[in-house]
Amino acid sequence: MDNVYALHKCRVLRVYDLTDEEKLFLFRFEDPEMAESWTFVPGQFVQIAMPGVGEVPISICSSPMRKGFFELCIKKVGRVTKKIHELKPGDFVGVRGPYGNGFPMKEFEDGDVLLVAAGIGMVPLRSVFLYTVDNRWKFGNITVINSARYGNKLLFRKELEAMRDIAEAENIRIIQTTTRDPDWSGRVGRAHEHIKYANTDPKKAHVAVCGPPKSYHDIFEKLLEMGYDPRKIYVTLERRMKCGVGKCGHCIVGTSTFLKYICIDGPVFGYYDIISTPGLI
Known part of the structure; x- marks a missing residue:
């Protein structure tokens, strides 16, 4: 073994x-x-x-x-x-x-892809984004929303800025926004406030979300309001993980009859798992 x-x-x-x-x-x-x-x-x-x-x-x-x-x-x-x-x-x-379980990238194919990152959420979503760029012909329109409190806290800010010309040619929309930076000259507001500017079609888009748990309610509400399919909304979580293989029990959430290990069942979960499992967010 x-x-x-x-x-x-x-x-x-x-x-x-x-x-x-x-x-x-x-x-x-x-x-x-x-x-x-x-x-x-x-x-x-x-x-x-x-x-x-x-x-x-x-x-x-x-x-x-x-x-x-x-x-x-x-x-x-x-x-x-x-x-x-x-x-x-x-x-x-x-x-x-x-x-762990990653994003179902095969399911994402042939449709649009919307990535919504808040805080350090761009870290795992960068992997999704770079994969879609490396396999551009497999996906439709792509939007990346990268948000943070201050401009100097926007992860991969320079990298995304450097991709501007390629992004325009490839039907990729990159939105970077801050919420508290008085010196920031770009877009302002929280991540969910910019979903309306995405170039993705809610009827055929998959969505990947990562950010502080307190941001999810507003993001989910806006996505559903705009007609995004809840079955195609995914969230990646990294809360309380320790051993990585489900041995220590440190990341167990749920109830005595409905348990999930974030390190095994996740860290990527679908929308319905998120709203039905106590303790996930």
Whole structure:
């Protein structure tokens, strides 16, 4: 039987400061066989282990189309992530995964795609976005809504700005908005307030949402008001995950007769799972 806790050695290739709290890391598998065979679905996560310190679950934020490499955006919030932020190109980490259920990208094909990110929600949704760009011919119109309190907190802001010309040519609409930045010269308002500007057809669009749980009510309300199919609305959650394989019970939500493990049943859930499972949001 395979050891679910087995780690694979990965080399840090690049470290890039996104904000004063988040860094973007590029990793490569050292084992050629692992580099060739390893893949994932947008929305899945890995466990990053720092020897002698611990490990943390982190969503993959790159496209699965590039074999042997993957990117993680990591926020410095605790002991393990603080140590990860000290890594330099050439250093090594232990990785296991990928884990969890990702977005059903096959179902997304042949229709429009709307991505709604608030706060650090752009991290897992970047994987979805880059995958749709890498497979552009499989999808219809695409809109990305990226929102944060301040302009300097908009994750992947420069990357999305740099894609403006390509986006226009490819029927991709990129909306970046802030809610509290007096120096911001672009769009203002919360993510749900900009759904009306999307170039997606509610009748044939799939929606991926990620952000603070308190933002979901307004986002859901606006999507349903505009006619988006609730069966095609998906949310990715990362709350309370720890071991990644359903052994520790740390991320169990629901009731005694209706339990869900976020790390196994999720982190991507459909709209009806979200509204019917106590504790998911």
